[in-house]
Amino acid sequence: MIPLPSDDSVSIAGRSPRLVTTAVEAIVTLPTFKRPEQLLATLASLKGQDTCRRFAIIVIENEAEARAGAKAALPLFERGEVSGMVMIAHERGNCSAYNAGWQMAILHFPNFRHLLVIDDDEIADPQWLERMCKTAETLGADIVGGPQRPVFADAAHARWADHPVFAPPYRETGRVPALYSSGNLLVARYVLTAMGPPFLDLKFNFMGGGDSDFLSRAAQRGFVLGWCAEAPVREIVPARRVEADWIRARSLRNGVISTLVEKKKRAGTPFAGTKVFLKSLALLAASPFRGAARLARTGSLATALYPIHVAVGRVLAEFGYANEQYRQPEKN
Known part of the structure:
Protein backbone atom coordinates (compact mmCIF):
# COMPACT_ATOMS: atom_id res chain seq x y z
CA MET A 1 0.00 0.00 0.00
CA ARG A 241 -35.60 -4.07 -5.65
CA VAL A 242 -39.05 -4.64 -7.09
CA GLU A 243 -40.50 -5.90 -3.82
CA ALA A 244 -43.13 -3.62 -2.33
CA ASP A 245 -41.22 -2.90 0.88
CA TRP A 246 -38.05 -1.88 -1.00
CA ILE A 247 -40.00 0.40 -3.36
CA ARG A 248 -41.79 1.95 -0.40
CA ALA A 249 -38.56 2.44 1.54
CA ARG A 250 -36.83 4.03 -1.45
CA SER A 251 -39.81 6.34 -2.07
CA LEU A 252 -39.89 7.44 1.58
CA ARG A 253 -36.14 7.98 1.45
CA ASN A 254 -36.53 10.18 -1.64
CA GLY A 255 -38.96 12.31 0.34
CA VAL A 256 -36.57 12.61 3.27
CA ILE A 257 -33.74 13.62 0.94
CA SER A 258 -35.99 16.18 -0.74
CA THR A 259 -36.65 17.88 2.59
CA LEU A 260 -33.01 17.82 3.72
CA VAL A 261 -31.73 19.17 0.40
CA GLU A 262 -34.34 21.93 0.32
CA LYS A 263 -33.53 22.96 3.89
CA LYS A 264 -29.87 23.34 2.97
CA LYS A 265 -30.86 25.28 -0.15
CA ARG A 266 -32.99 27.73 1.85
CA ALA A 267 -30.58 28.00 4.79
CA GLY A 268 -30.07 31.58 5.90
CA THR A 269 -33.28 32.89 4.35
CA PRO A 270 -36.22 34.18 6.44
CA PHE A 271 -38.55 31.48 7.83
CA ALA A 272 -36.67 28.80 5.87
CA GLY A 273 -37.71 25.89 8.09
CA THR A 274 -41.33 26.99 8.21
CA LYS A 275 -41.53 27.35 4.44
CA VAL A 276 -40.10 23.87 3.88
CA PHE A 277 -42.49 22.33 6.40
CA LEU A 278 -45.52 24.09 4.90
CA LYS A 279 -44.49 22.93 1.44
CA SER A 280 -44.22 19.37 2.72
CA LEU A 281 -47.70 19.58 4.24
CA ALA A 282 -49.09 20.97 0.99
CA LEU A 283 -47.52 18.16 -0.99
CA LEU A 284 -48.93 15.64 1.48
CA ALA A 285 -52.42 17.12 1.09
CA ALA A 286 -52.12 17.04 -2.70
CA SER A 287 -50.54 13.59 -2.91
CA PRO A 288 -53.78 11.53 -3.00
CA PHE A 289 -55.01 13.56 -5.97
CA ARG A 290 -51.63 13.27 -7.72
CA GLY A 291 -51.67 9.55 -7.01
CA ALA A 292 -55.19 9.19 -8.43
CA ALA A 293 -54.11 11.00 -11.60
CA ARG A 294 -51.15 8.63 -11.97
CA LEU A 295 -53.40 5.63 -11.40
CA ALA A 296 -55.78 6.79 -14.12
CA ARG A 297 -52.89 7.41 -16.48
CA THR A 298 -50.80 4.27 -15.85
CA GLY A 299 -53.13 1.74 -14.21
CA SER A 300 -50.30 1.00 -11.75
CA LEU A 301 -51.07 1.17 -8.03
CA ALA A 302 -47.35 1.20 -7.17
CA THR A 303 -46.80 4.21 -9.41
CA ALA A 304 -49.85 5.91 -7.92
CA LEU A 305 -48.53 5.45 -4.39
CA TYR A 306 -45.17 7.05 -5.19
CA PRO A 307 -46.13 10.73 -4.64
CA ILE A 308 -47.89 9.74 -1.40
CA HIS A 309 -44.82 7.94 -0.06
CA VAL A 310 -42.53 10.81 -1.08
CA ALA A 311 -44.79 13.34 0.64
CA VAL A 312 -44.93 11.22 3.79
CA GLY A 313 -41.14 10.95 3.72
CA ARG A 314 -40.83 14.73 3.45
CA VAL A 315 -42.98 15.21 6.56
CA LEU A 316 -41.26 12.42 8.51
CA ALA A 317 -37.92 14.10 7.87
CA GLU A 318 -39.15 17.02 9.99
CA PHE A 319 -39.28 14.64 12.96
CA GLY A 320 -35.83 13.13 12.47
CA TYR A 321 -36.74 10.10 10.38
CA ALA A 322 -33.84 8.91 8.21
CA ASN A 323 -34.04 5.76 6.10
CA GLU A 324 -30.39 4.68 5.84
CA GLN A 325 -30.80 1.95 3.22
CA TYR A 326 -27.04 1.72 2.68
CA ARG A 327 -26.44 0.87 6.35
CA GLN A 328 -27.40 -2.75 5.52
CA PRO A 329 -26.23 -3.23 1.92
CA GLU A 330 -27.32 -6.86 1.82
CA LYS A 331 -30.91 -5.63 2.09
CA ASN A 332 -30.54 -2.87 -0.48
Missing part, protein backbone atom coordinates in the same frame (compact mmCIF):
# COMPACT_ATOMS: atom_id res chain seq x y z
CA ILE A 2 1.12 3.56 -0.74
CA PRO A 3 -0.53 5.87 1.81
CA LEU A 4 -1.33 9.43 0.86
CA PRO A 5 1.01 11.87 2.61
CA SER A 6 -1.57 13.44 4.95
CA ASP A 7 -4.58 11.13 5.04
CA ASP A 8 -4.48 7.57 6.38
CA SER A 9 -8.15 7.10 5.48
CA VAL A 10 -7.13 6.52 1.86
CA SER A 11 -4.49 4.30 0.28
CA ILE A 12 -3.52 3.14 -3.19
CA ALA A 13 -3.64 -0.61 -3.79
CA GLY A 14 -2.01 -0.43 -7.22
CA ARG A 15 -1.94 1.26 -10.60
CA SER A 16 -1.29 0.54 -14.24
CA PRO A 17 2.46 0.48 -14.99
CA ARG A 18 2.58 2.96 -17.88
CA LEU A 19 0.14 5.50 -16.53
CA VAL A 20 1.04 9.02 -17.66
CA THR A 21 -1.08 11.09 -15.30
CA THR A 22 -0.38 14.40 -17.04
CA ALA A 23 -1.80 13.11 -20.35
CA VAL A 24 -5.19 12.05 -18.98
CA GLU A 25 -8.11 14.14 -20.26
CA ALA A 26 -10.96 12.40 -18.45
CA ILE A 27 -11.28 10.41 -15.23
CA VAL A 28 -13.90 7.75 -14.57
CA THR A 29 -14.49 7.15 -10.86
CA LEU A 30 -15.99 3.77 -10.00
CA PRO A 31 -16.91 3.14 -6.34
CA THR A 32 -17.45 -0.50 -5.37
CA PHE A 33 -18.69 -2.43 -2.34
CA LYS A 34 -18.95 -6.24 -2.24
CA ARG A 35 -19.75 -6.66 -5.96
CA PRO A 36 -16.56 -8.07 -7.50
CA GLU A 37 -18.25 -9.83 -10.42
CA GLN A 38 -20.38 -6.85 -11.33
CA LEU A 39 -17.35 -4.59 -10.96
CA LEU A 40 -15.49 -6.66 -13.55
CA ALA A 41 -18.46 -6.35 -15.92
CA THR A 42 -18.44 -2.56 -15.46
CA LEU A 43 -14.70 -2.43 -16.12
CA ALA A 44 -15.13 -4.53 -19.27
CA SER A 45 -17.64 -2.00 -20.56
CA LEU A 46 -15.22 0.83 -19.82
CA LYS A 47 -12.38 -0.98 -21.60
CA GLY A 48 -14.60 -1.06 -24.69
CA GLN A 49 -15.19 2.70 -24.89
CA ASP A 50 -15.07 4.08 -28.42
CA THR A 51 -13.20 7.35 -27.93
CA CYS A 52 -9.90 9.01 -28.81
CA ARG A 53 -9.77 10.78 -25.46
CA ARG A 54 -7.11 9.69 -23.01
CA PHE A 55 -8.96 8.54 -19.92
CA ALA A 56 -8.12 6.74 -16.70
CA ILE A 57 -10.27 4.81 -14.25
CA ILE A 58 -10.15 5.08 -10.47
CA VAL A 59 -11.73 2.10 -8.72
CA ILE A 60 -12.69 3.09 -5.16
CA GLU A 61 -12.92 0.04 -2.92
CA ASN A 62 -15.10 0.91 0.10
CA GLU A 63 -14.92 -2.46 1.84
CA ALA A 64 -11.63 -2.06 3.62
CA GLU A 65 -11.44 -5.56 5.17
CA ALA A 66 -12.00 -8.29 2.59
CA ARG A 67 -11.49 -5.95 -0.41
CA ALA A 68 -13.07 -8.37 -2.87
CA GLY A 69 -13.54 -5.69 -5.51
CA ALA A 70 -9.98 -4.42 -5.28
CA LYS A 71 -8.60 -7.96 -5.47
CA ALA A 72 -10.70 -8.70 -8.54
CA ALA A 73 -9.83 -5.50 -10.37
CA LEU A 74 -6.16 -5.07 -9.48
CA PRO A 75 -4.74 -7.66 -11.93
CA LEU A 76 -6.36 -5.80 -14.84
CA PHE A 77 -4.59 -2.60 -13.86
CA GLU A 78 -1.24 -4.24 -13.07
CA ARG A 79 -1.23 -5.97 -16.49
CA GLY A 80 -2.00 -2.66 -18.16
CA GLU A 81 -5.31 -3.87 -19.55
CA VAL A 82 -7.00 -0.96 -17.80
CA SER A 83 -5.43 2.46 -17.32
CA GLY A 84 -5.68 4.03 -13.90
CA MET A 85 -5.54 2.93 -10.27
CA VAL A 86 -7.28 0.97 -7.54
CA MET A 87 -7.62 2.73 -4.20
CA ILE A 88 -9.07 1.90 -0.80
CA ALA A 89 -11.41 4.34 0.93
CA HIS A 90 -11.14 3.09 4.51
CA GLU A 91 -13.99 5.20 5.89
CA ARG A 92 -17.19 3.39 5.00
CA GLY A 93 -20.11 5.13 3.37
CA ASN A 94 -21.35 6.25 -0.01
CA CYS A 95 -20.25 9.86 0.39
CA SER A 96 -16.89 8.90 1.88
CA ALA A 97 -16.11 6.77 -1.17
CA TYR A 98 -17.06 9.48 -3.65
CA ASN A 99 -15.14 12.15 -1.77
CA ALA A 100 -12.02 9.99 -1.64
CA GLY A 101 -12.14 9.17 -5.35
CA TRP A 102 -12.76 12.73 -6.49
CA GLN A 103 -10.00 14.07 -4.28
CA MET A 104 -7.66 11.37 -5.60
CA ALA A 105 -8.42 12.45 -9.16
CA ILE A 106 -7.54 16.07 -8.39
CA LEU A 107 -4.34 15.14 -6.55
CA HIS A 108 -2.96 12.69 -9.10
CA PHE A 109 -4.24 13.85 -12.50
CA PRO A 110 -3.41 17.53 -12.91
CA ASN A 111 -4.77 18.08 -16.42
CA PHE A 112 -8.07 16.24 -16.66
CA ARG A 113 -11.06 18.28 -17.84
CA HIS A 114 -13.97 15.95 -17.13
CA LEU A 115 -14.65 13.59 -14.23
CA LEU A 116 -17.27 10.91 -14.89
CA VAL A 117 -19.04 8.65 -12.41
CA ILE A 118 -20.44 5.17 -12.90
CA ASP A 119 -21.53 2.65 -10.27
CA ASP A 120 -20.39 -0.96 -9.94
CA ASP A 121 -23.83 -2.30 -10.88
CA GLU A 122 -23.89 -0.41 -14.19
CA ILE A 123 -22.70 -1.14 -17.73
CA ALA A 124 -21.63 1.70 -20.01
CA ASP A 125 -22.58 1.77 -23.68
CA PRO A 126 -19.53 1.93 -26.00
CA GLN A 127 -20.15 5.62 -26.81
CA TRP A 128 -20.89 6.59 -23.22
CA LEU A 129 -17.76 8.53 -22.31
CA GLU A 130 -17.44 10.30 -25.66
CA ARG A 131 -21.10 11.35 -25.73
CA MET A 132 -21.06 12.64 -22.16
CA CYS A 133 -17.94 14.73 -22.80
CA LYS A 134 -19.21 15.97 -26.17
CA THR A 135 -22.55 16.96 -24.68
CA ALA A 136 -20.83 18.98 -21.95
CA GLU A 137 -18.79 20.80 -24.57
CA THR A 138 -21.69 21.35 -26.99
CA LEU A 139 -24.17 22.56 -24.38
CA GLY A 140 -21.62 24.58 -22.45
CA ALA A 141 -22.67 22.58 -19.40
CA ASP A 142 -20.52 22.27 -16.29
CA ILE A 143 -22.28 19.10 -15.10
CA VAL A 144 -24.06 16.52 -17.27
CA GLY A 145 -26.30 13.65 -16.22
CA GLY A 146 -27.44 10.66 -18.24
CA PRO A 147 -30.07 7.93 -18.00
CA GLN A 148 -29.71 4.82 -15.89
CA ARG A 149 -31.74 2.23 -17.76
CA PRO A 150 -32.85 -0.65 -15.55
CA VAL A 151 -32.04 -4.20 -16.59
CA PHE A 152 -34.11 -6.46 -14.38
CA ALA A 153 -32.64 -9.75 -13.22
CA ASP A 154 -36.07 -11.28 -13.83
CA ALA A 155 -37.38 -10.25 -17.25
CA ALA A 156 -40.92 -10.48 -15.90
CA HIS A 157 -40.18 -7.34 -13.88
CA ALA A 158 -39.61 -5.19 -16.98
CA ARG A 159 -42.98 -3.52 -16.38
CA TRP A 160 -41.34 -1.65 -13.50
CA ALA A 161 -39.11 0.32 -15.87
CA ASP A 162 -41.51 3.28 -15.93
CA HIS A 163 -41.89 3.49 -12.16
CA PRO A 164 -40.53 6.85 -10.88
CA VAL A 165 -37.90 5.03 -8.81
CA PHE A 166 -36.32 3.70 -12.02
CA ALA A 167 -37.39 6.10 -14.79
CA PRO A 168 -34.99 8.91 -15.85
CA PRO A 169 -36.05 12.49 -15.04
CA TYR A 170 -35.61 13.68 -18.65
CA ARG A 171 -36.08 12.19 -22.11
CA GLU A 172 -34.22 14.65 -24.35
CA THR A 173 -30.71 16.08 -24.47
CA GLY A 174 -30.34 19.70 -23.41
CA ARG A 175 -29.80 22.04 -20.51
CA VAL A 176 -31.89 21.16 -17.45
CA PRO A 177 -32.83 22.92 -14.20
CA ALA A 178 -31.85 20.10 -11.83
CA LEU A 179 -30.06 16.77 -11.60
CA TYR A 180 -30.53 14.20 -8.87
CA SER A 181 -28.13 11.27 -9.19
CA SER A 182 -24.43 10.55 -9.61
CA GLY A 183 -25.03 7.08 -11.07
CA ASN A 184 -24.33 8.45 -14.55
CA LEU A 185 -22.66 11.82 -14.26
CA LEU A 186 -19.97 14.13 -15.64
CA VAL A 187 -18.50 16.98 -13.58
CA ALA A 188 -15.98 19.50 -14.87
CA ARG A 189 -12.74 19.71 -12.93
CA TYR A 190 -13.26 23.40 -12.16
CA VAL A 191 -16.60 22.57 -10.52
CA LEU A 192 -14.85 20.23 -8.11
CA THR A 193 -12.13 22.74 -7.28
CA ALA A 194 -14.71 25.49 -6.78
CA MET A 195 -16.96 23.36 -4.57
CA GLY A 196 -14.00 21.98 -2.66
CA PRO A 197 -13.73 18.92 -0.43
CA PRO A 198 -15.63 17.39 1.18
CA PHE A 199 -17.72 17.41 -1.98
CA LEU A 200 -20.56 15.26 -0.63
CA ASP A 201 -22.01 15.94 2.81
CA LEU A 202 -21.32 12.97 5.11
CA LYS A 203 -24.78 13.45 6.62
CA PHE A 204 -26.01 11.44 3.62
CA ASN A 205 -23.36 8.70 3.90
CA PHE A 206 -25.72 5.77 4.50
CA MET A 207 -28.96 7.30 3.30
CA GLY A 208 -27.96 8.39 -0.18
CA GLY A 209 -28.77 11.86 -1.43
CA GLY A 210 -25.30 13.32 -1.00
CA ASP A 211 -25.12 13.51 -4.78
CA SER A 212 -28.50 15.26 -5.02
CA ASP A 213 -27.38 17.76 -2.39
CA PHE A 214 -24.06 18.36 -4.19
CA LEU A 215 -25.86 18.94 -7.49
CA SER A 216 -28.35 21.30 -5.84
CA ARG A 217 -25.55 23.35 -4.28
CA ALA A 218 -23.66 23.44 -7.58
CA ALA A 219 -26.75 24.75 -9.38
CA GLN A 220 -27.17 27.40 -6.67
CA ARG A 221 -23.63 28.57 -7.36
CA GLY A 222 -24.52 29.11 -10.99
CA PHE A 223 -23.04 26.04 -12.66
CA VAL A 224 -24.92 24.97 -15.78
CA LEU A 225 -26.57 21.53 -15.73
CA GLY A 226 -27.20 19.40 -18.80
CA TRP A 227 -28.64 16.04 -19.81
CA CYS A 228 -27.38 13.56 -22.41
CA ALA A 229 -30.16 11.18 -23.40
CA GLU A 230 -27.83 9.35 -25.83
CA ALA A 231 -25.33 8.25 -23.14
CA PRO A 232 -27.14 5.63 -21.06
CA VAL A 233 -25.73 3.18 -18.60
CA ARG A 234 -27.56 -0.07 -17.94
CA GLU A 235 -28.23 -0.66 -14.25
CA ILE A 236 -28.63 -4.23 -13.04
CA VAL A 237 -31.73 -4.43 -10.83
CA PRO A 238 -31.99 -7.52 -8.60
CA ALA A 239 -35.39 -9.02 -7.82
CA ARG A 240 -35.16 -7.60 -4.30
